[in-house]
Amino acid sequence: MGLAMIGCGTVGSGVVRILQQSADLLTRRAGQPLQLRHVVVRDVNKDRGVDLSGCQISTDIQPILDDPAVSVALHLVGGIEPALSDITRLLKSGRDVITANKALLYEHGDELFELAGQLGRTLCFEAAVAGGIPIISMVNSSLTGNRISSIEAILNGTSNFILTRMLNEGQSYNEAVAEAQHRGYAEADPAMDVDGTDAVQKLILLTRLAFGTNVEMDRIVRQGIEHIELLDLLVAEELGYRIKLLATTRVKDGSLEVSLQPTLLKAHRGLAMTDGADNYISVSGDAIGRLTLSGAGAGQMATASAVMADIVDYATGRAQQTFQSLLRTRCNDRYSLLPADDLTRRYYLRFRVSDQPHVLADIADILGRHDISISSVRQDETRESGDRSGVARLVVLTHSTTEGNLRAADLELAKLDTLHGTRIRLPLADEPAT
Numbered sequence: 001m002g003l004a005m006i007g008c009g010t011v012g013s014g015v016v017r018i019l020q021q022s023a024d025l026l027t028r029r030a031g032q033p034l035q036l037r038h039v040v041v042r043d044v045n046k047d048r049g050v051d052l053s054g055c056q057i058s059t060d061i062q063p064i065l066d067d068p069a070v071s072v073a074l075h076l077v078g079g080i081e082p083a084l085s086d087i088t089r090l091l092k093s094g095r096d097v098i099t100a101n102k103a104l105l106y107e108h109g110d111e112l113f114e115l116a117g118q119l120g121r122t123l124c125f126e127a128a129v130a131g132g133i134p135i136i137s138m139v140n141s142s143l144t145g146n147r148i149s150s151i152e153a154i155l156n157g158t159s160n161f162i163l164t165r166m167l168n169e170g171q172s173y174n175e176a177v178a179e180a181q182h183r184g185y186a187e188a189d190p191a192m193d194v195d196g197t198d199a200v201q202k203l204i205l206l207t208r209l210a211f212g213t214n215v216e217m218d219r220i221v222r223q224g225i226e227h228i229e230l231l232d233l234l235v236a237e238e239l240g241y242r243i244k245l246l247a248t249t250r251v252k253d254g255s256l257e258v259s260l261q262p263t264l265l266k267a268h269r270g271l272a273m274t275d276g277a278d279n280y281i282s283v284s285g286d287a288i289g290r291l292t293l294s295g296a297g298a299g300q301m302a303t304a305s306a307v308m309a310d311i312v313d314y315a316t317g318r319a320q321q322t323f324q325s326l327l328r329t330r331c332n333d334r335y336s337l338l339p340a341d342d343l344t345r346r347y348y349l350r351f352r353v354s355d356q357p358h359v360l361a362d363i364a365d366i367l368g369r370h371d372i373s374i375s376s377v378r379q380d381e382t383r384e385s386g387d388r389s390g391v392a393r394l395v396v397l398t399h400s401t402t403e404g405n406l407r408a409a410d411l412e413l414a415k416l417d418t419l420h421g422t423r424i425r426l427p428l429a430d431e432p433a434t
């Protein structure tokens with residue numbers, strides 16, 4: 001089977017490694033030898049640490065289109081363009097496509113699936129969500145006998161790596177971001193990882209597949225990890241929690257509740273114990289109950305493992321069947337989205353406040369007037385300053401309340417000149433979603 005690869009960076013060079021290291025095994029599993037014939041990159045002279053001597057290397061996909069021996073193209077490049085044009089050309093030329101590009105699938109997945117369906121082609125994307133974890137195959141095939149009621153997950157390896165490094169190794173936020181980039185976990189623009197964009201794109205892809213419902217990103221409560229400080233991680237730990245960037249979709253009273261937020265999770269939960277670049281996905285279905293998968297959510301070889309799964313599935317014809325089934329059952333907008341203001345959880349609030357009389361009373365008054373009941377308050381003792389110029393850190397845990405109440409209260413809190421810097425507001429997830 002003739003393969004072509006567009007992009008030979010972190011993921012692509014991992015795929016080349018597996019193709020070369022496990023050629024015999026893959027030939028048996030695929031039922032035919034796999035031959036990588038073309039590699040398309042930006043810089044043909046770059047050393048990629050892998051042997052590409054048997055391939056034609058170019059900067060454009062035209063040689064692939066001109067080669068009748070290529071049946072499937074591995075698309076391992078990020079971004080929207082030229083990714084969209086290249087995949088469109090490949091599909092129209094009669095090639096099937098395997099991609100790892102979740103940003104593209106989030107923005108143009110519907111039209112690409114539609115086009116592939118019309119042309120009788122197949123589009124595979126196991127590597128696009130949760131790196132090496134086979135969640136697409138699980139949702140599309142293995143759990144097909146279930147009505148899924150919830151997904152709770154850690155879907156961004158870079159963010160999880162950063163939070164872990166800050167807490168366990170005392171690394172600064174910036175040092176941890178740089179190390180995640182160096183290890184090949186981060187997106188070309190790591191802002192996509194830390195501001196939650198990458199995780200929310202994956203959550204929306206999963207939500208489309210598992211709940212048949214398309215959700216618009218700007219209607220979801222979404223927060224990244226960029227404002228989380230070591231202080232928050234340490235306070236959470238003292239309270240018996242770990243902070244993780246939690247992606248949740250669940251059916252509640254016939255609507256879908258969808259959110260992506262750094263969340264305080266009870267420290268003993270599997271999600272809370274997921275460290276480094278690992279991801280964790282817990283799916284609840286009416287027949288299976290709760291099923292969890294965890295493992296490498298980013299990185300060269302783990303992601304290449306997911307691409308290889310698609311290649312072998314494609315070689316054996318399984319991928320073509322699964323894709324047809326996906327086309328038949330895809331989005332029917334079965335659920336409406338629960339308005340963000342109606343999300344009901346407990347919250348962790350963290351403020352930097354002037355160490356002056358009445359500050360706590362003002363905060364408690366605003367929270368109380370918005371029907372937010374306080375569960376605990378913690379302020380570390382501050383040094384006696386005499387001139388009231390000191391700043392204290394204040395952490396408030398609330399009882400269950402709505403996102404809407406908190407948003408309204410926050411508008412008033414923002415007007416207090418005794419509050420300084422970013423106000424942190426994180427939900428707590430004391431129990432697993434059902």
Ligand code: NAP
Pocket residue numbers: 006007008009010011012040041042043044046059076077078079081082100101102103127128129131184185186187188297298299300303
């Ligand atoms: P990467 O290391 O930055 O590699 C990107 C590759 O694409 C490079 O080889 C680059 O060529 C090539 N490229 C970029 N623009 C191109 C263009 N216009 N034409 C031809 N080639 C082009 O990225 P990556 O980490 O492998 O990620 C690739 C895709 O996989 C992305 O969609 C990413 O979101 C997804 N993904 C990554 C991971 C991960 O852990 N890294 C996990 C899951 C999914 P040069 O080398 O010559 O610059």
Ligand code: HSE
Pocket residue numbers: 128129130131155156157158159185186187193198297298299
């Ligand atoms: N940048 C992504 C992450 C790669 O860190 O999870 C895997 O999709």
